[in-house]
Each structure stands twice: as C-alpha cells, then as structure tokens.
Amino acid sequence: MLQQLTERVWYLPHDEPSDRPVLTYIEGDQLSVAVDAGASPAHVREFYTAITDQRLPIPEITILTHWHWDHSFGLCAVNGFTMASKKTAARLKEMADWQWTPEAMEERLRSGAEIPFCHEHICLEYRRPEWIQVTQPDMTLEGEGTMDIGGVTIACETCDSPHSRDALLVGADDCLIIGDAGYEDFYELDRQYDKTRLAAFIERLKGRPEKWLIAGHEKPLPLQEFIANLESIYKEL
Numbered sequence: 001m002l003q004q005l006t007e008r009v010w011y012l013p014h015d016e017p018s019d020r021p022v023l024t025y026i027e028g029d030q031l032s033v034a035v036d037a038g039a040s041p042a043h044v045r046e047f048y049t050a051i052t053d054q055r056l057p058i059p060e061i062t063i064l065t066h067w068h069w070d071h072s073f074g075l076c077a078v079n080g081f082t083m084a085s086k087k088t089a090a091r092l093k094e095m096a097d098w099q100w101t102p103e104a105m106e107e108r109l110r111s112g113a114e115i116p117f118c119h120e121h122i123c124l125e126y127r128r129p130e131w132i133q134v135t136q137p138d139m140t141l142e143g144e145g146t147m148d149i150g151g152v153t154i155a156c157e158t159c160d161s162p163h164s165r166d167a168l169l170v171g172a173d174d175c176l177i178i179g180d181a182g183y184e185d186f187y188e189l190d191r192q193y194d195k196t197r198l199a200a201f202i203e204r205l206k207g208r209p210e211k212w213l214i215a216g217h218e219k220p221l222p223l224q225e226f227i228a229n230l231e232s233i234y235k236e237l
C-alpha cells in the first residue's frame with residue numbers, strides 16, 4: 001500500500017525477502033514523477049495499482065537512482081519518459097547485451113560479473129530469467145538539474161557514493177531520495193565501505209536542506225538521523 005510521507009511525496013515500502021526496494025512517487029500539479037523503476041514489470045504493476053488505489057495519476061516520468069537490477073529492471077514496463085545519470089545509462093547499455101539464460105547467469109557468477117546476493121534475488125523475482133528485459137533511459141543527466149512539475153520542484157544531482165559510482169539523488173518537497181547510495185559497495189568491495197567515499201557522501205548529505213531521507217531498503221527516516229547512523233559506521237571503519 002502507498003504511504004504518504006509529505007504533502008507531495010508518497011512511497012511503496014521495500015520488501016525484505018524479495019529485496020524489492022522502496023519506490024517513491026512525487027505528485028505535481030502538471031506531472032507526477034516516480035523515483036526508481038523497481039525489479040520487474042510485476043513490481044511496476046504493484047506500484048501503479050497502489051498509486052491508482054489512492055486516486056493518483058500514473059507517473060509520466062521515472063528517474064533511476066542507480067543501475068542495480070532491483071531499481072532498474074522494471075524500466076521496460078514504466079509509463080512515459082525515463083531518466084538516469086550518464087553512468088547508469090552506460091551500465092544498463094552494457095547489461096542490455098547480456099544473455100538471460102540460466103547458463104549465461106551461472107557463467108557471470110563464475111566470472112564475477114554478477115554477485116551471489118543479486119543472482120539469488122533475481123531468481124526469486126523471475127521464474128524464467130528469459131523474461132528479463134534491460135532497457136536504457138530516454139534521457140540522461142550529469143551534474144545538477146531541476147524540474148518544476150507544478151507546485152513542487154524536483155532537484156536532481158549525480159554523484160559518486162559508497163554504494164555505487166553512478167548515484168543520482170532526488171530532492172522534492174522536503175524529502176531526499178537516495179536509493180542505496182548510503183549503503184556498502186556490494187559489487188566492487190564485497191559489501192564493505194570505502195572510508196573516503198563514505199566521508200565524502202556524509203559531507204554531501206550534511207549540505208542538504210531536506211527533513212526526510214528515503215533510502216532503498218528501509219523505512220524513511222529523518223535526514224539527520226540517517227547522517228548520524230553513517231557517522232557511527234564511519235567511526236567503526
């Protein structure tokens with residue numbers, strides 16, 4: 001069920017067993033925007049049903065926070081235009097050429113192109129991996145950009161992050177939506193934090209004005225609380 005966080009921002013909560021992330025909805029007077037496309041067309045359907053259940057319009061624009069499958073594989077099923085950082089688009093372009101057969105997936109596990117955590121969850125989400133369709137975004141962004149969708153301004157910013165090198169942060173109506181950017185690096189560092197990247201990310205968050213933070217795999221929480229959590233992780237490194 002869609003949860004309302006502020007006047008303009010709603011979200012579909014994450015689901016731990018399937019690893020489906022939070023999907024965010026921003027309601028403008030002219031257009032509405034989704035942040036992240038989710039893990040699959042089935043995930044998009046769940047999101048859109050939850051949106052229409054609240055008598056809200058289906059989003060016309062979908063913005064990706066980073067390239068990971070659970071945030072991007074639903075892109076083939078979303079309505080309207082799609083946007084991501086240039087680095088995310090480049091990564092999805094690479095993955096669009098991948099074969100999605102059990103054999104090819106096993107091979108990527110052996111070569112290290114895929115990690116066991118994601119492989120296992122992809123197999124849970126898709127009964128048949130042949131159904132996977134990796135799509136590229138219609139538009140890309142590098143640096144900062146804002147979009148007025150009527151009554152609310154969306155501020156996008158691309159940056160490096162402790163979790164992946166292609167993060168896109170979205171600010172709207174006192175909420176900062178960061179996807180997984182505050183988490184460990186699963187692909188490059190085997191679920192560890194890089195101290196320098198974490199420090200830079202904490203500094204970036206400290207400069208933000210928003211009250212709320214929406215991260216990929218947990219309940220929204222006050223931005224200051226999220227920063228304090230990251231600072232205590234940093235001290236332990």
Ligand SMILES: [Zn+2]
Nearest residue numbers: 066068163180
């Ligand atoms: Zn991720």
